Amino acid sequence: GQQVQQSPASLVLQEGENAELQCNFSSTATQLQWFYQSPGGSLVSLLSNPSGTKHTGRLTSTTVTKERRSSLHISSSQTTDSGTYLCAIESNAYKVIFGKGTHLHVLP
Amino acid sequence: GALVYQYPRRTICKSGTSMRMECQAVGFQATSVAWYRQSPQKTFELIALSTVNSAIKYEQNFTQEKFPISHPNLSFSSMTVLNAYLEDRGLYLCGAWDSANSDYTFGSGTRLLVI
Numbered sequence: 001g002q003q004v005q006q007s008p009a010s011l012v013l014q015e016g017e018n019a020e021l022q023c024n025f026s027s028t029a030t031q032l033q034w035f036y037q038s039p040g041g042s043l044v045s046l047l048s049n050p051s052g053t054k055h056t057g058r059l060t061s062t063t064v065t066k067e068r069r070s071s072l073h074i075s076s077s078q079t080t081d082s083g084t085y086l087c088a089i090e091s092n093a094y095k096v097i098f099g100k101g102t103h104l105h106v107l108p
Numbered sequence: 109g110a111l112v113y114q115y116p117r118r119t120i121c122k123s124g125t126s127m128r129m130e131c132q133a134v135g136f137q138a139t140s141v142a143w144y145r146q147s148p149q150k151t152f153e154l155i156a157l158s159t160v161n162s163a164i165k166y167e168q169n170f171t172q173e174k175f176p177i178s179h180p181n182l183s184f185s186s187m188t189v190l191n192a193y194l195e196d197r198g199l200y201l202c203g204a205w206d207s208a209n210s211d212y213t214f215g216s217g218t219r220l221l222v223i
Contacts, residue, residue, distance in 0.1 A: 031211060041146075041199045042117070042216045086151070096142060096203060096212055098152040 004099035006087050012105045019074040021102045023087030031090035032063055034072050037101065038083050046085075047072070077106045110136040112204050114215025121192050121222055128188040129218040131202035136213070138204035141185040143177060146217075147198040155200075158185060189220065197222045 003026040013019055023032070034046040047054050049061040049070065063070040074081055084101040091097065113132040121127045131141060140159040144152040156166040158179040166172060179185040185204070189196050199219050203212045 033212075035214075041219050043199075043201060043214055044216075045214060048211065088152075090212060095154060095157065097154075098144070100151040 004087055004089055004097050006085075006099035006102050008102060009100070010103040010105070012107065013077050014107050015077060015079055017077055017106075019072075019077050019081075019104060021072040021074070021085050021087075021104075023070045023072070023089075023099055025068050025070075025087075025089050025097075027068070027091060029065070029068070029089035029091055032070050033088050033090075033096075034059075034061055034070075035086040035088060036083055037086055043086075074104075077104075079106045079108050082106045110134070110204075110206050110209065110211075110213045112138075112202065112213045112215040114202050114218055116218055117216065118219045119221070121189075121220070123193055123222055124191055126188055126190045127192060127220060128186055129200055129202075129220075130184070130186045131204065131215050133183045133204040133206075133213070136204075136206040136208060137182040138185065139182060139207045140205035141177075141179055142203045142205070142212070143175070143185075143187050144201040144203065145198050146201065147195075150198075152201060155187070192220065192222045194222050196220060 005024045007022045036044045047061045051065045053062045058075045060073040086101045087099040111134045143155040146152045155170045158164045199217045201217045203214045
């Protein structure tokens with residue numbers, strides 16, 4: 001079935017460094033979202049980006065639909081960016097499939 | 109904008125008891141609602157997809173007998189975890205499908221602790 005692979009599984013950065021997170025998926029996605037899950041567990045939608053490049057604040061997402069991949073770039077990371085970043089795709093029949101996430105830890 | 113309120117945010121129940129969680133869609137009509145569970149150290153698994161005026165479709169390993177879902181109108185859905193045990197702990201998430209925008213909006217999740 002449809003799979004969503006995220007890399008790296010975990011990432012440790014010094015504050016101020018940039019982060020690059022990857023998401024690859026196994027079949028066509030009609031929608032793709034990036035989420036942030038706080039250490040407490042709450043989920044926040046960051047960006048919806050089924051194709052092309054989108055920016056919001058320090059976040060930039062680039063999705064290349066025909067190559068079935070998306071990236072999330074976090075610039076000038078802050079300690080408050082620490083948490084899990086999830087990629088989720090919507091393929092068909094209203095199903096959303098989540099990746100396992102990238103666990104980001106930003107050190108002061 | 110489209111919002112989904114999910115509550116409670118966090119709940120604790122005794123082993124063998126049941127707990128109910130709810131999702132409210134605001135600003136759009138939720139024609140379908142998907143319920144997910146994130147067990148410790150795992151990603152989100154789809155439990156079931158509920159579409160108004162259609163049968164609820166449960167994924168493998170999840171049953172109506174264990175996770176009954178109600179989706180009575182285009183703004184509300186609830187799911188109950190019956191006879192909760194340790195393996196049911198985790199974060200439960202609802203996602204509501206906005207047919208006008210062809211997009212899902214998710215709640216913040218309900219964290220279930222079982223003691």
